[in-house]
Amino acid sequence: MDTLQEIPGLIKGWLNIPLFKIGADPVTLWTIVSLVVLFVLLLWLTKKLKNLIVLKLLANSRIDIGVRQATGSIVRYIIIAIGFVVILQTVGIDLSTVTVLAGALGIGVGFGLQSITNNLVSGLILLFERPIKIGDRIEVGEVTGDVVDISVRATTVITNDNIAIIIPNAEFIGSTVTNWSYTTRDVRFNFPVRVSYREDPEAVRKLLLEVAGSHPGVLQERKSDVLFQEFGESCFQFILRVWTRDYTDRPGVLRSELNYAISRKFREHGIEIPYPQRDIHIKDGQLTVAAPPPSHAP
Structure with missing residues (x-):
């Protein structure tokens, strides 16, 4: 019975054994355990608070999700x-004492953790300046996708193949970033179309506008148009320009669907799609070919 009563005292004694000192203050096992538990609790509570701000307090406002997340x-x-x-x-x-220790660690950070520090600072810049935000369609380097998360160290981008790519935040500060939805998700795409010289350009323009107007993914409130780009080597070259909001992240799909529709429309109206060709003209006459001089063996 006495042994059981002594156990709490023994545990307390073990926890209060000094392990090392920071300045004049001894650091015990109890100090470390308290520090870890309180810091984990702080992270958990702040995460809950962030979700409360994003999903509850600002949910009914007109602020978009990217601003709420930031x-x-x-x-x-x-x-x-x-x-x-x-x-x-x-x-x-x-x-x-911690300030002195932080200064010493700062020297180590300057030499060994430059990349991590650069990403952390870049993450703060992204959160404050907001050149990109959650939900944006971006292109950085060879990566194109939708931003789904911005943390202090890295940003997560989901591609059209549903692949999550983790990009260090420093890439967004030091590289050129194309943001397809910086102000709005309305984007205009240009699709080249070529037809034979036998066709009437005005008729081709009318058919292309009909195709654009009948596609559900093309915005009707933003007018589509057709540019007569140039007289090519073997065809007329047009550019069909359409606005879309639903296909901002799938331009290849929109191009394919419009090409199918254009092909059907051209077949229905007998419009010829040309292929590269060359005309060779052979003139009558004589061609003199000079024989090479004989070689002299040494």
Whole structure:
């Protein structure tokens, strides 16, 4: 019975054994356990708070999801920074000593963690300046897809093949980024069309506009048009320009569906789609071919 009563005292004694010192303050096992538990609790609570801001407080506003996510992330990181300082004070760690330690770690960061630091700073720039936001259709390098998450270190992009690509945030600051939906998801695509010189350009223009007007993915409130680009080597060259909102992330699908519709429309009206050809003219006359001089063997 006495042994059972002594167990709590033994555990307390083990937890209070000094492991090392930060300045004049001893750090015990209890200090480390408290620091870890409180910090994990801080991360969990701030994540819940972010979801509350994004999905509840700002859900009924006219602010788009990207702005709501950025606002929630910024609030979360500010609270984490303040909460971490409060936790250090709560467990009894002198902040002046931590400041000296942070300075020493800063030197290590400058030499060994430049890439990570660059990504962290770039992530904060993305959250504040918002050149991209969640839901945007972007193209960076050889990657094209929709932004689904922006964290401090990296951004997640989902391609049309449903592949998640994790891109370091520094890529968005140091590289050229094409944002297809920066202001709106309405995008205009240009599709080249070639027809034979035998056809009437005005009739071709009318048929192409009919095809664009009958496609459900082409915006009717934004006028489609046809440009007579040039007289090609063996054909008239037109450009069909259409606006779309539903096919912003699938331009290849829209191109394919319009090409099918154009092919059907041209067949119905006997419009000829040309193929590259060359005309060779042979003139009568004599061609003199000079024989090469004989070679002299050494």
